[in-house]
Amino acid sequence: MLSTKATVKLCSPKLAALLSRSLTPLLQQSTLAYAGLRPFGPQQSITVRHFSSSPAPHLKDWFPRKETEHIRQTLPTWQHHGYTEQEMLSVVPEHRPVKTWGDWAAYKFVKLCRWGMDFSTGLRDIPVVDKATGKTVMVPRILNESQWLIRFIFLESIAGVPGMVAGMLRHLHSLRKLKRDNGWIETLLEESYNERLHLLTFMRLCEPGWFMKTMILAAQGVYFNALFVSYLISPKITHRFVGYLEEEAVHTYTTAIEQIEAGHLEKWSSQDFQAPDIAINYWKMPEGKRTMKDLLLYIRADEACHRGVNHTLSNLNTDEDPNPFVSEYKGDRQPPKALDKAQGYERTEVM
Ligand SMILES: [Fe+2]
Ligand SMILES: [Fe+2]
Numbered sequence: 001m002l003s004t005k006a007t008v009k010l011c012s013p014k015l016a017a018l019l020s021r022s023l024t025p026l027l028q029q030s031t032l033a034y035a036g037l038r039p040f041g042p043q044q045s046i047t048v049r050h051f052s053s054s055p056a057p058h059l060k061d062w063f064p065r066k067e068t069e070h071i072r073q074t075l076p077t078w079q080h081h082g083y084t085e086q087e088m089l090s091v092v093p094e095h096r097p098v099k100t101w102g103d104w105a106a107y108k109f110v111k112l113c114r115w116g117m118d119f120s121t122g123l124r125d126i127p128v129v130d131k132a133t134g135k136t137v138m139v140p141r142i143l144n145e146s147q148w149l150i151r152f153i154f155l156e157s158i159a160g161v162p163g164m165v166a167g168m169l170r171h172l173h174s175l176r177k178l179k180r181d182n183g184w185i186e187t188l189l190e191e192s193y194n195e196r197l198h199l200l201t202f203m204r205l206c207e208p209g210w211f212m213k214t215m216i217l218a219a220q221g222v223y224f225n226a227l228f229v230s231y232l233i234s235p236k237i238t239h240r241f242v243g244y245l246e247e248e249a250v251h252t253y254t255t256a257i258e259q260i261e262a263g264h265l266e267k268w269s270s271q272d273f274q275a276p277d278i279a280i281n282y283w284k285m286p287e288g289k290r291t292m293k294d295l296l297l298y299i300r301a302d303e304a305c306h307r308g309v310n311h312t313l314s315n316l317n318t319d320e321d322p323n324p325f326v327s328e329y330k331g332d333r334q335p336p337k338a339l340d341k342a343q344g345y346e347r348t349e350v351m
Contacts, residue, residue: 078190080283087339088297091304093251094342096243096311102234106241114248121151123255140255142264148256149206155249156199157216158223162242163192165227166235183323184313191306197282198299204276239314243344246307250342253300260293268292304339311344312336316351324350 065073098104118124125138143151167188174181208216231238260268267273268291275290283298309325316324324336324345336345 076193076282078193080194082284083298083301083339085289088301091250091254091297091300091339092342093247093254094307095247096343102237103240106237107244110241110244110248113245117151117155121147121154123147123151123252140259142259143256145265145267146206148265149202150208150212151252152202153199153206153208154212154216154219155252156195156202158219159249160192160195160199161220161223162227162238163188163190163195165224166231166238167192169228169231182321183326187309187323187325191309194302194306197278198302201276201279201282201295201299204278235318236314239310239318243307243311243314246303246310247342249303250300250307253296253303257293257296257300260296265292301339304342306338308338308341308344312338312341312350313344315344315347317347321347321351 096103098107121143122141123143124141126141127136128139129135130137167185170181170185170188173179174185227238230241256265259265263269271291273292275285275292275295279285279295279298280290283295285294285298312324325338327335329335336350338344
């Protein structure tokens with residue numbers, strides 16, 4: 001999700017310092033702007049901003065529905081497969097141990113990306129004295145709602161890139177080599193679609209200002225091209241890189257959920273909070289299960305799926321092997337479930 005070059009640029013101390021300085025006043029303003037996080041209907045204009053440097057008169061609905069003479073509504077091609085509550089609650093941060101030099105390179109780069117994002121958005125471990133034991137322990141710093149949204153929006157804006165790049169390259173490979181792809185393309189494109197829905201959901205909660213938009217534009221330009229080259233050189237290492245990045249995404253959403261559960265995020269802890277319509281429709285969130293915590297549980301489960309899928313794909317022969325997640329198995333055997341296997345399936349388990 002984050003490319004080598006994109007992250008190097010994003011993580012440079014100079015840029016991180018600029019980001020930090022620019023966001024600080026916006027974060028302070030945004031705290032005052034929390035008149036309530038509520039979904040915006042398709043025809044409503046956005047009147048509440050949680051952070052933005054854009055002048056108020058320029059506010060607009062980011063994705064208003066296009067009214068035409070004959071079309072009632074446009075349904076998404078990819079329906080979400082859904083989760084049970086138990087599946088979502090069982091997701092935990094996990095790590096696939098490094099086994100090859102490619103794993104090592106991918107993991108080190110992801111950790112560099114993580115450090116840069118933590119530095120830029122202020123999410124870092126701080127020492128706290130545990131009242132029960134009297135010992136000092138390191139715990140994640142508490143961010144407010146605006147700070148979390150900044151992090152979510154930036155990350156999700158680039159999270160949708162790898163699946164699209166990989167799917168596109170495999171599509172072109174199939175065309176020019178006159179070969180079947182064996183089911184990888186659809187899964188990869190669906191992953192990028194899913195990530196884009198994460199972004200659109202968060203966009204319903206706030207509007208980024210010009211600085212954030214510029215950062216997103218720059219990051220996408222560098223990231224897309226770096227991933228393009230990376231996937232051409234080594235699909236295995238690129239999938240491993242995405243797998244490790246998804247591990248970090250699960251970690252990040254878990255921290256946010258824990259802060260909501262601990263009552264640190266007042267607006268998001270409120271039972272009055274209602275997930276945006278776009279999220280309710282996409283995940284088919286049941287009545288009574290539409291709080292911010294519920295929403296983050298769905299998104300974290302999606303990231304856990306991406307984690308399992310990408311680690312598994314990295315373990316396969318990327319040229320020849322079929323995609324196990326969309327395959328029908330012989331006998332009574334069921335296809336693997338990415339959510340159940342944080343470290344991914346080994347090739348011998350699924351081929
Ligand atoms: Fe995501
Ligand atoms: Fe993801």
